Amino acid sequence: MPELLADLPEISPDGLTYSLRLREGPRFQRDACLKDQERPVRAGDVAASLLRITPGKHAAWSLLAGRVAGLDDWHRTTPRPPGPIAFDDAAGTVTIRLTRPQPEFAAILAHPALSIVPPECADYYDGSGPERPRFARHPVGSGPYRFDPAASEFPRTAVLVADGAPRPYPQPPERPPLPCPHAPAAPRVVLTHFQHGEPALRAFQAGELAAIVPGQAQFAEVVALGRPVPGALPPGTGLEKFPVAAVDLLYFNMASPEIGHHPDPARARENLALRRAIARAVDVPRYLEVVRNGAWAEASASVLPREVSPRQDLADAPPQRDLDGALQILADAGLSGRTFLLNYWGGPGEPERQEAALLREFLRPLGVDLRFTARDNFLFDPGLRAGAHLFGLRFEADYLDPSNFLSSMTCAATDNLAGFCDPAYDAAYAAFAALPPGPARDDAALRLQAILGEQMPVRPIDQPSAWYLHQRWLGGLVRHPLAGLRVELLCPDMP
Numbered sequence: 001m002p003e004l005l006a007d008l009p010e011i012s013p014d015g016l017t018y019s020l021r022l023r024e025g026p027r028f029q030r031d032a033c034l035k036d037q038e039r040p041v042r043a044g045d046v047a048a049s050l051l052r053i054t055p056g057k058h059a060a061w062s063l064l065a066g067r068v069a070g071l072d073d074w075h076r077t078t079p080r081p082p083g084p085i086a087f088d089d090a091a092g093t094v095t096i097r098l099t100r101p102q103p104e105f106a107a108i109l110a111h112p113a114l115s116i117v118p119p120e121c122a123d124y125y126d127g128s129g130p131e132r133p134r135f136a137r138h139p140v141g142s143g144p145y146r147f148d149p150a151a152s153e154f155p156r157t158a159v160l161v162a163d164g165a166p167r168p169y170p171q172p173p174e175r176p177p178l179p180c181p182h183a184p185a186a187p188r189v190v191l192t193h194f195q196h197g198e199p200a201l202r203a204f205q206a207g208e209l210a211a212i213v214p215g216q217a218q219f220a221e222v223v224a225l226g227r228p229v230p231g232a233l234p235p236g237t238g239l240e241k242f243p244v245a246a247v248d249l250l251y252f253n254m255a256s257p258e259i260g261h262h263p264d265p266a267r268a269r270e271n272l273a274l275r276r277a278i279a280r281a282v283d284v285p286r287y288l289e290v291v292r293n294g295a296w297a298e299a300s301a302s303v304l305p306r307e308v309s310p311r312q313d314l315a316d317a318p319p320q321r322d323l324d325g326a327l328q329i330l331a332d333a334g335l336s337g338r339t340f341l342l343n344y345w346g347g348p349g350e351p352e353r354q355e356a357a358l359l360r361e362f363l364r365p366l367g368v369d370l371r372f373t374a375r376d377n378f379l380f381d382p383g384l385r386a387g388a389h390l391f392g393l394r395f396e397a398d399y400l401d402p403s404n405f406l407s408s409m410t411c412a413a414t415d416n417l418a419g420f421c422d423p424a425y426d427a428a429y430a431a432f433a434a435l436p437p438g439p440a441r442d443d444a445a446l447r448l449q450a451i452l453g454e455q456m457p458v459r460p461i462d463q464p465s466a467w468y469l470h471q472r473w474l475g476g477l478v479r480h481p482l483a484g485l486r487v488e489l490l491c492p493d494m495p
Contacts, residue, residue, distance in 0.1 A: 004041065004116060004142075006092075008106065015101030016069075020046065020109075022092040028117075029146040032131075033124035041116065041142050043087035046094045048119040051083045060113035066407070066414040067105065069097040100407055100433070117141060145189060160189040204469060207234060211470035219467060228469075236472030250282060250359075251391050254456055255419030259342065259389045272455065273333035274340060278390070279457035280326035283362050287355070326366060340368045345388035359390075406432070406448050409456075420456045 006023035026041040028034060050068075055061045055075055064071060070084030086095040098105060108114070118140055125135040132138075139147050145160035152159045192209065194200035201218040203209045214222065222232040228239055252275050254260030259275060262268040330336050344359060346352035356372035363370055373387070407413055410429050411421040428451065432444035 004046075009109070015103070016098050018096045018098065018105060018109075020094040020096070022046070022094070024092070026142045028121075028142050029140055031121060031140045031146075033121035033140060034118060039118070042089045043092050043094045044089050045118060046116050047083060047085040047087045049116045050085055050096075050114060052119065052122060053114065058113075060111070062415070063108050063111055063114060067098060067100075067102060067108070069099050072414050115139075115141060156193060158191040158193075160191065162187045204471075205233065207471065209471075211468055213468055222469070223467070233469065234471060238470045238472065240468045240470065250279075251418050252278075252456055253386070253388050253391065253419060254421070255386065256389050260419060260456075261421065270333055270335060273329050273335060276457055277326040277329040277366055278363060278368070280322040280329065281362050281366055282359070283321040285320070286362075287358055321362070323365060330366060335367075338367050340366070342368055342370050342389040343373060343387060344370050344390045345373050346391065406445060406452075409448075409452060418456065420452075422451065422455060425451045425455075 004022060004026055006021045010019040010021075011017070012019075020043075022041065022043055027038040028041060028045075030036050030038050050064065051071075051074075052058075053060050053064055055065070055072075066072060068084060074080060074084050084097070087093065096105075102108075117135070121140040122135045125132050125138045127134040133149070138149055141147075145162055148159045148161045151161075192200075192203075194203075197214060197218040200209070200212050201214055201222065204212045204214075222229050223239065228237055252259055257263075257267070257271075259271050262271055327336070330338075342363075344356050346356055352374065353372065356370070360370040360372070370390075406429060408415045409418070409420050410416065410426050411423070425448065428444070428448055432441065432448055435441040435444055
């Protein structure tokens with residue numbers, strides 16, 4: 001939804017309250033669920049759209065879990081009381097109270113999975129018949145285009161058509177005007193989903209696609225050291241890179257007695273030694289060379305999890321491999337010569353398979369036989385997650401405040417996917433959370449990171465970036481804090 005807000009959210013001095021003010025003008029598109037009429041977007045629609053994201057039903061719940069005060073408990077309450085998100089339709093305001101300061105929350109609200117939709121349409125399209133498919137297959141929004149279900153071959157293609165006279169996107173005030181405002185908006189946009197990156201790249205090379213986000217293998221084929229490979233792409237192809245507000249981490253499943261917590265102190269010490277050895281043996285520079293084309297995207301003033309030895313900040317440089325140190329840890333624990341059968345679970349895509357193959361290569365010298373299982377959305381199912389010993393986890397946030405990561409490691413945290421639980425850590429976190437911003441709080445955060453580095457050494461693997469390839473007649477791709485991704489057209493050569 002382009003620029004739904006009149007301005008960026010207003011944040012209270014303690015960082016716990018976000019106040020949103022809607023601008024006048026946005027309207028939901030004509031649709032049967034709205035009796036073929038447009039209607040204004042209201043503040044209540046914002047609240048309802050966030051409240052409809054349900055644990056166990058929507059993957060987008062991971063964006064909200066543990067963040068909004070009272071929201072987790074509200075979903076567990078039957079019958080449900082009024083929602084914990086306040087709104088005023090007359091004033092066009094929405095007020096959200098957070099559980100802790102979260103500087104990245106504005107970016108989370110702009111995530112496509114949290115799009116603002118008319119709640120009556122989400123109820124109307126319930127999958128009860130051909131005319132009323134599930135809402136995911138007949139979305140209704142407020143932008144200048146509407147989804148055309150008759151022309152779409154979902155999920156292969158989604159056809160968007162201009163809703164009457166195309167309504168232009170509001171112009172961000174700090175950007176210059178589009179190069180040719182007289183040009184009409186495109187009457188029809190086709191979004192194509194490819195299950196594999198190879199045919200998508202070939203379609204782009206043939207000029208059939210305006211822009212793509214290439215798969216990792218395809219990216220390595222056509223881009224070298226941040227530049228297009230000569231002759232591999234259509235002349236004039238543009239390459240745009242955006243840092244992603246995320247960090248990829250290698251996690252241990254601390255709920256598994258084979259690698260995590262164990263009631264037997266001797267086994268617990270062995271598991272700890274194995275975790276520390278694995279963290280040392282991961283070769284992040286090699287990972288970046290193979291998977292990320294040698295690129296390392298610096299974090300933007302991020303505070304990220306660190307290891308005790310060597311202590312690394314992801315914003316500085318990739319963590320280095322220490323295989324000798326890893327082997328010595330196993331020797332000191334009496335584990336040399338042992339074979340460890342471990343399960344690594346990741347997503348079903350080719351990048352995850354590449355990552356698993358690299359991890360298998362990194363850990364083989366330790367005697368680790370790593371078996372990869374591709375699972376979709378396993379992180380949100382504790383029953384499925386229990387079968388993994390290691391898994392990759394991406395935090396979709398820019399950790400300007402360390403509490404956003406550190407709180408997820410407390411025993412009772414709803415977003416504690418690793419199963420880590422240490423009463424000493426919980427006590428230290430409570431003391432940390434009570435401190436005001438300043439040097440004392442920073443030191444307390446380092447002590448918490450030291451506990452994690454000692455007990456459950458999560459390993460930063462990657463600070464990812466998003467790369468887009470676009471044809472020469474696209475002027476470029478830019479980001480705006482309210483409008484998200486924005487495509488600009490160069491008029492003279494536009495087909």
